Amino acid sequence: MERLASEQLIDQAGSFWTITNLGALLFAKRLDQFDRLTRKVPRVVVYEGRNKLRTKSDHQGKAGYAVGFERLLEYINSLVPSNEVIDQALRREVKMFPEIALRELLANALIHQDFGETGASVMVELYDDRIEISNPGKPFIPADRFIDEYRSRNERLADIMRRLGICEEKGSGVDKVIQAAEFSQLPAPDFRIGEHRTTAVLFAHRGFEEMDRPDRIRACYQHCCLRYVMNERMTNQSLRERFHLPERKSPHISQVIAATIEAGKIKPTDSAQTSMRYRSYTPFWA
DSSP states (O other): OHHHHHTTSEEEETTEEEEOHHHHHHHOSOGGGSGGGGGGSOEEEEESSSSSSSEEEEEEOOSOHHHHHHHHHHHHHHHSOEEEEEETTEEEEEESSOHHHHHHHHHHHHHHOOTTSTTOOOEEEEOSSEEEEEEESOOSSOGGGTTTOOOOSSHHHHHHHHHTTSOOTTSOHHHHHHHHHHHTTOOOOEEEEOSSEEEEEEEOOOOGGGOOHHHHHHHHHHHHHHHHHTTOOEEHHHHHHHTTOOGGGHHHHHHHHHHHHHTTSEEESOTTOOOTTTOEEEETTO
C-alpha cells in the first residue's frame, strides 16, 4: 500500500484508502465508474469511405490505459485492412498500417492529451485511405519538431507507462512512426494541430506519382530529419531510395528537394558544394 501511495496511485484518507485519478486512469477495469474520467476512455470509429458521412462501427473502451492498452491495440489492428503481397514466391498478408506506428501514435495520444479539455477523449478514426489518431489539446512544441524534441504534458503518467513498457519517455516514438512509414513505402505521416486537438494521420500506400506536392515535401522533410537524428545526412540517393525509385528518376528527386528548400524545411549542409550528386541536406533547424 505504501508503494502504491508513493506512486500516487492511491491516497490515504484517515483509516481508509482512496484511488487517485491517476490510479484509476491507469488500472481501472471500468473507467465509467469514475465520474470525472468517464469521457477519458479512447473511442474507435470506423467510417465507410473517405469521410464521416457513414459510420460502420463506433466502439468505446472501458479499461484504464495500462490494463487495456494491449487489448485496445489488438482491436484497432484487427480493423485495419490487409493487402496480399508476394515475397520470394510466397504469398503473405501485410496490414495497411504498421503495428509499431499504431502503437507509438496511440501511446503518444494517451500520454500527451490535455485533461483540462472537458468532454473530449482520444479518438481513433479509420477511413478507407487513412487512419487518424487524435488527442485533446495542443502540443507544447511545433509539429515540425516532433521528431527531434520532446516535452511531456503529463509527466507522472508518462513515467509509469514507460516503466510498464507501453511507451518510451525519451521521445523516440515519432522517429519509429516515420521509419515504419518509410519501410512500408507509405506516404509521410501528417501531424495536424487544430484549435482543440492534435491529430496524427497515417495514409494508405500511394506511389510517388500519386503523391501531390505537399506529400512529397513532407516526406522529404521527415526523411531529412530522420537521417539527421541518426547522425547521417540526406542525399538525392537516400531520398530516391526512400521513395523506391530507380536511378533514372534522380531528376524528379532533385525537384522534390528544391521544392522542400523553397518551402524552408531543409537546407544544404555545405552551401559551397555545387555538385547535386554529392550535396547533402539538413533540417532547417539544425
